[in-house]
Amino acid sequence: DIQMTQSPPSLSASLGETVSIECRASEDIYSNLAWYQQKSGKSPQLLIYYASSLQDGVPSRFSGSGSGTQYSLKISGMQPEDEGVYYCLQGSKYPYTFGAGTKLELK
């Protein structure tokens, strides 16, 4: 199985601060990487797919980058509504696997 190592496990950011979350795959996943945001008690929402494509309706302060085994999600200017848990997902090979999550809070 492909292991997804996500870091950091938690993050606290001030309003307007730029934050980054990383995911490292145990093998090349050929940009088959998606990012999700999950708010408390809600289902996950797709933010980024194919490593860097922004899902319709997602604010442009969210961006994704990376290739091969290393990927990152950047939020350029933290907003209160960005609080939640962020997960990466690899869809290159079954079983699809998620990172362990990053809990993002507003400082």
Add this chain to the structure above:
Amino acid sequence: EVQLVESGGGLVQPGRSLKLSCAASGFTFSNYGMHWIRQAPTKGLEWVASISPSGGSTYYRDSVKGRFTISRDNAKSTLYLQMDSLRSEDTATYYCATDRNNYFDYWGQGVMVTVSS
């Protein structure tokens, strides 16, 4: 508007069975692969099973292989997950989600399954 509505969850004893349903609307269900993903209380997300648009291909994580069966009824725009020989470690919120070629885009609201005596 795409809607996915899960149902069929509840409290069940270890070793018993439960069948989840996911009613889809707002898109042509028969054109899309579908997935079940679960999340144990206070834990992360875990992919469970997938099915192709026609239903001809299915995939499972090892821990549910032989116990869970994913299926679909395209005429009813409904996805199913038959869960047999349930274990305490299957306790989770189960989500259905649409496939968009290597990722999930739309998710349902989730349904809780508790396996306990």
